[in-house]
Amino acid sequence: METLLNPSKTPNLFIPKTHLFKPYFLHSNFNPQPHSSFNRRPLSITITCKVKTSQGRKNDGKNISKKIVLTDSAPELSNEEIKAKPKGGGKAWGVIKKFPKRVLAILSNLPLAIGEMFTVAGLMALGTAIDQGESPEYYFQKYPEENPIFGFFTWRWVLTLGFDHMFSSPVFLGTLILLGTSLMACTYTTQIPLVKVARRWSFLQSADSIRKQEFSDTLPQASVSDLGVILMGAGYEVFLKGPSLYAFKGLAGRFAPIGVHLAMLLIMAGGTLSATGSFRGSVTVPQGLNFVMGDVLGPTGFLSTPTEAFNTEVHVNKFYMDYYDSGEVSQFHTDLSLFDMNGKEVMRKTLSVNDPLRYGGITIYQTDWSFSALQILKDGEGPFNLAMAPLTINGDKKLFGTFLPVGDTDSSNVKGISMLARDLQSIVLYDKQGKFAGVRRPNSKLPIEIDGTKIVIVDAIGSSGLDLKIWALQDGTTVIVGGKTNRAKAEFPDEMNRLLDQVPEIVESSISKKPDNIGG
Amino acid sequence: MIFSTLEHILTHISFSVVSIVITIHFLTLFLLVDEVVGLYDSSKKGMIVTFFCITGLLVTRWIYSGHFPLSDLYESLIFLSWGFSLIHMVSYLKFKKRKNNLSAITAPSAIFTQGFATSGLLTKMHQSAILAPALQSQWLMMHVSMMVLGYAALLCGSLLSVALLVITFRKAIKIIGENNNFSFSFGKIQYMNERSNVLLNTYFLSSKNYYRYQLTQQLDRWSYRIISLGFIFLTIGILSGAVWANEAWGSYWNWDPKETWAFITWTIFAIYFHTRTNTNLEGVNSALVASMGFLIIWICYFGVNLLGIGLHSYGSFTLN
Numbered sequence: 001m002e003t004l005l006n007p008s009k010t011p012n013l014f015i016p017k018t019h020l021f022k023p024y025f026l027h028s029n030f031n032p033q034p035h036s037s038f039n040r041r042p043l044s045i046t047i048t049c050k051v052k053t054s055q056g057r058k059n060d061g062k063n064i065s066k067k068i069v070l071t072d073s074a075p076e077l078s079n080e081e082i083k084a085k086p087k088g089g090g091k092a093w094g095v096i097k098k099f100p101k102r103v104l105a106i107l108s109n110l111p112l113a114i115g116e117m118f119t120v121a122g123l124m125a126l127g128t129a130i131d132q133g134e135s136p137e138y139y140f141q142k143y144p145e146e147n148p149i150f151g152f153f154t155w156r157w158v159l160t161l162g163f164d165h166m167f168s169s170p171v172f173l174g175t176l177i178l179l180g181t182s183l184m185a186c187t188y189t190t191q192i193p194l195v196k197v198a199r200r201w202s203f204l205q206s207a208d209s210i211r212k213q214e215f216s217d218t219l220p221q222a223s224v225s226d227l228g229v230i231l232m233g234a235g236y237e238v239f240l241k242g243p244s245l246y247a248f249k250g251l252a253g254r255f256a257p258i259g260v261h262l263a264m265l266l267i268m269a270g271g272t273l274s275a276t277g278s279f280r281g282s283v284t285v286p287q288g289l290n291f292v293m294g295d296v297l298g299p300t301g302f303l304s305t306p307t308e309a310f311n312t313e314v315h316v317n318k319f320y321m322d323y324y325d326s327g328e329v330s331q332f333h334t335d336l337s338l339f340d341m342n343g344k345e346v347m348r349k350t351l352s353v354n355d356p357l358r359y360g361g362i363t364i365y366q367t368d369w370s371f372s373a374l375q376i377l378k379d380g381e382g383p384f385n386l387a388m389a390p391l392t393i394n395g396d397k398k399l400f401g402t403f404l405p406v407g408d409t410d411s412s413n414v415k416g417i418s419m420l421a422r423d424l425q426s427i428v429l430y431d432k433q434g435k436f437a438g439v440r441r442p443n444s445k446l447p448i449e450i451d452g453t454k455i456v457i458v459d460a461i462g463s464s465g466l467d468l469k470i471w472a473l474q475d476g477t478t479v480i481v482g483g484k485t486n487r488a489k490a491e492f493p494d495e496m497n498r499l500l501d502q503v504p505e506i507v508e509s510s511i512s513k514k515p516d517n518i519g520g
Numbered sequence: 521m522i523f524s525t526l527e528h529i530l531t532h533i534s535f536s537v538v539s540i541v542i543t544i545h546f547l548t549l550f551l552l553v554d555e556v557v558g559l560y561d562s563s564k565k566g567m568i569v570t571f572f573c574i575t576g577l578l579v580t581r582w583i584y585s586g587h588f589p590l591s592d593l594y595e596s597l598i599f600l601s602w603g604f605s606l607i608h609m610v611s612y613l614k615f616k617k618r619k620n621n622l623s624a625i626t627a628p629s630a631i632f633t634q635g636f637a638t639s640g641l642l643t644k645m646h647q648s649a650i651l652a653p654a655l656q657s658q659w660l661m662m663h664v665s666m667m668v669l670g671y672a673a674l675l676c677g678s679l680l681s682v683a684l685l686v687i688t689f690r691k692a693i694k695i696i697g698e699n700n701n702f703s704f705s706f707g708k709i710q711y712m713n714e715r716s717n718v719l720l721n722t723y724f725l726s727s728k729n730y731y732r733y734q735l736t737q738q739l740d741r742w743s744y745r746i747i748s749l750g751f752i753f754l755t756i757g758i759l760s761g762a763v764w765a766n767e768a769w770g771s772y773w774n775w776d777p778k779e780t781w782a783f784i785t786w787t788i789f790a791i792y793f794h795t796r797t798n799t800n801l802e803g804v805n806s807a808l809v810a811s812m813g814f815l816i817i818w819i820c821y822f823g824v825n826l827l828g829i830g831l832h833s834y835g836s837f838t839l840n
Contacts, residue, residue, distance in 0.1 A: 110794060110797070113794065114791050114794055114795065117787050117790060117791050117794075118791065120787060121784045121787045121788060121791075124780050124781075124783060124784050124787075125780075125781075125784055127775070127780065128777045128780050128781065128824075132775075166775075167775045271773070274771075353768060354659075354767055354768050355767075356767065365768070365769065
C-alpha cells in the first residue's frame, strides 16, 4: 500500500486526544507522494511533474482525476477560474436571481443531504417496526395512552403522523422529495462544473505555480515530450502546447456520480408516477367461473384513468398444482382464457407463479390459491358441492374443511361427517364421533363407508388467486363497466346456494394493501 | 447417500481448519511467537483449504438437490461463509507481495457463520429441501447470490472500520494498556522489520503513534475498497430483486420488511461514501457510519427473518 514512508496527510486526524474535525491539510515541506488515499494506482513518476488533485463536494476518493502540468520555461502566467454558474443579467434581476442561487446553495449542502438520508433510513426502519395498514382500533390497542412506549409514544403519534401507512405518508414522501431536490441541486451546482473543470485544459505556465502543487519534483536534463510519451503509456490523456504539458486521467470517474444521481431521480419519478397513476386488484376465482377485469381493479392514485382493456372477461378454465414426489407443491398453474366484449376468445394462457399473463397493459399474476368446493356423491345421490372453508392454523400451511350433516339437519346439535384437506390431492374423512375414517383421493371413485353412509369423492375444485396490475396513464376512453358479475351460481343445486354464496370472494384492494403471500 | 456424507465431511473439515487458523492468529498475537513467518504460511494455506472445502460443500449440495444452493437460511449462511473465504482468497491472490492480514477478519467471520449454520438451531434445514414455487426462477441465482456476497463484503469492511475505531480510541477504551509495540498485531511487525532504519525523523510523532497511524491508514483504505465492492454487489442485488419481484409479485417494490431493510443498508453505506468525500469528515467519522452499517446488515439479513412475516418468509426459521 504505502510505497513511501512519509505521510501524505497531516497525521493530526489520528491522534486520539484531538478533536475529530480538523482543518484542511497543511502543506508540508517534504513534497510527499500524492494523496495515497485518493489514488487507485499511486504515481510512480518521479520526474518533472506536478500533480494537482482536485477535490469536489460529492466525489468518491477514487474518482479524482489527476492532472499533470509541466513546463520548461516560464512564460506569462495564466489564470484558470471556474465559475459555478454564469452571472445573471442586469442589476434589477440581481436580487431575484440571487434567491434561487441561495436556495440551491442551501440545498446542495452535503451535511444536509447526509441528514436527510439518515432521516429517510430512520423513517423506513420505523415503518417496519410499526405494523402497517391496520385499522385504528389495532393501534389504540397496541400503543395505548395509558402505557406509552418510551414514555411518550402513543397511538396519537402513529395516526397523526401517518405512520400506519408510512410509505405513503406525507412525512416520508416529503423527506424523499427533499432528498430529490438536494440531489438535483447538487448535481447542478457541483458535479456538472466538475466535469467542465476536468475537461478544461488548464496549462500552468510558470515554474513557480507548478512547484506550489501538492506534488512536485525537478528533473534536470529531461525533455517534455519524453514525459508525454511515458504518461500516455500510463494511461493519461496528454496535451502538449509548446513547452507546457498537461495530462489528466480519470475523466470517467467524473461522470459516475452524475449518472448515479440521475438514475436515482429517474427511479423516484417513476415510482411517483406509478403510485399515482395505476390500478391494482386481486380476486380469488374458482375454476370454471369468470370475472371482468374492470370489476376488480381499483385505482391507486388520483391520476389513474381506466382503459379499453378493462372490458375483457377472464375465464378460469382450470386450476391445478404440480407436486413433487414427496407430496409438496412444486408449482401452481392456472389456465385462463380472455374474452372480449363480443365473446371472442382473444387470448389463452397458462399462468404459473413466476410467469404472468400480459394483455393490453394489464398483467395478471398467480399469487395464491384456495380450496373452493368439494364435490361428493352421498349414497348415490348428488353430486353435491360442499364449500370448503379455510381453517386457521399456525404457519404457512393451509387447511380447509367442510362438513356434511347426516341425519336430522334441523336439530340444534347436528352431527355429520367432516372432511379436511391440505391440498387438492387427498381428503381426510372423519366420522360422526370425530374419529379418523379414511383418506380418499379425488377422482378415484372409491367409495368409503362411514356410519352407514356411502361417500364418493368426485372432484376437488380449487380456486385460483390472481393479482392484477396495470401501469401508467393511458389515454382515457369511456369505460363500460361490465354488467356481468360472478353471480353465475344458479347452475348449482339450490339447496347448496347459501354455502356457495361465499364463493368466489372478490377482494378489492386498497392503496396500502400488499399482494397476497405466496404460501405453500 | 454418498452426497450427504460428502457434505458432512466437507463441513467438518472446513470448520476445523478455520478454527486452527484462528488459533494460529491468536498465538501470533498474544504469545509473540518468533517463527511468525512459518506459522503465517500455514495459516494462509489453511484459508485456502477452507475455501475449497466450502466450495465443494456448496457444489455438492447443488448437484444433490438440483437447485442452486440458496433456498433457505442454512444454505444462505453457508454461502455467506463462502463469501468471506472468497474475499480472503481474492485479496490474497491479488496482493501477494504485501503481507495480507485480512484473514484476521474473514476467518472468524467465516467460522461464526458456519458454526451457527451447522449448530443445533437449524438442524431441520440441513437436509436439502424442495424449492417453493416462488423460488423457481432464474433470478434466484443472481439476486440472492449478489445480496449475500454484498453482505459478506460489507460485513468485512465494516469490521475493518470497527477495528479502526478501536485502534484510534484505544487509549480511551483502555483495551490493552501496555506500552508494547507489538500489542496490536499484524502490520506493525512487518513495519518494524523492514523500516526500522528510516523512521525516526518524521515530524512531531513518536514512533508508536506513527505505527498506529500507518495501521489506521491501511485499515481505512482497505475498508473503503471492500465496502465499495460490497456496495456494488448490494446495488445489483436490490435492482435484480426488484425486477424479479415484478415478475413474481406484480410490482417492483412492496415495502416488504426485508426489502426496506436492504434499502436502509444501502442508504447507510451511501452515507458512508458521502462522508468520505469531505476530508474533514474522513477517517473516524466514516468509520463510525460503517460500524453502524455492521449492525444494520445483521438486522437486515437475520433480524427480519426472525419476524417471519412478509413476502420473504421462506428465509425464516423457528427455534425449536
